[in-house]
Amino acid sequence: MSATEPRPPMSKADYVYAVLLEEIRSARIPGGTAVRAGEVAKRLGVSVTPVREALRRLEKDRLISYEAHHGATVIDLGDEALAEYYGLRAVVEGLGARLAASRITPEELAGLRELHAAMARDAAEGRNDRLGEQSRTFHLRIVDIGGPAFLGGHARSVRNSFPVPAEASLWLDETQVRAQLDAHEGILAALEAGDGETAERIMIDHVQHAGTYRRHR
Numbered sequence: 001m002s003a004t005e006p007r008p009p010m011s012k013a014d015y016v017y018a019v020l021l022e023e024i025r026s027a028r029i030p031g032g033t034a035v036r037a038g039e040v041a042k043r044l045g046v047s048v049t050p051v052r053e054a055l056r057r058l059e060k061d062r063l064i065s066y067e068a069h070h071g072a073t074v075i076d077l078g079d080e081a082l083a084e085y086y087g088l089r090a091v092v093e094g095l096g097a098r099l100a101a102s103r104i105t106p107e108e109l110a111g112l113r114e115l116h117a118a119m120a121r122d123a124a125e126g127r128n129d130r131l132g133e134q135s136r137t138f139h140l141r142i143v144d145i146g147g148p149a150f151l152g153g154h155a156r157s158v159r160n161s162f163p164v165p166a167e168a169s170l171w172l173d174e175t176q177v178r179a180q181l182d183a184h185e186g187i188l189a190a191l192e193a194g195d196g197e198t199a200e201r202i203m204i205d206h207v208q209h210a211g212t213y214r215r216h217r
Helices: 011-025 038-044 046-059 079-100 106-124 126-146 152-161 174-193 198-213
Strands: 064-067 071-074
Touching: 011 038, 011 046, 011 152, 038 046, 046 064, 046 071, 071 174, 079 126, 079 152, 079 174, 106 126, 106 174, 126 152, 152 198, 174 198
Parallel strands: none
Antiparallel strands: 064 071
């Protein structure tokens, strides 16, 4: 579909799914919370039918489960799942960085550097609440460049599979920000040099550090 062609409107089920996915992903709906279709329908201004469809999709994503007499409940994942989540992210995003080193264009590299510069400015001015989402964008852009056919979708699926509360972000910890920006700078330098091995190593270490930080909070 070209940029000038009209895009089909989002269905009500897609809308409900997108809202609930973001609320679960960001832990605004915490693990263990019951999700009642009627309440969601009223809150989002839709009928119960698209809510039930969205809940079935979230069940397939393994983000909610159905229990007798309880209905849909957000899955509460423990420490083992947390370790698996960051380990899988490290593998997928590390591979994306390695592949991106041989494929990245000057325009794509400039876009990443612009995003990195915006993060550095926000950090310098104390706007750390913006850094987590900007970092997500930074990582996913790299994976998209390295693996546009499959890896980008896998990276998003992995990231959406485990709730990360906004307050759990290491980007909110002033003692962590400089080291994380340095890691991004190292990845950018490796991408510019076409050094896939170094880009992968730094990305893996960077993601695994985030996992270690969260497990010890």
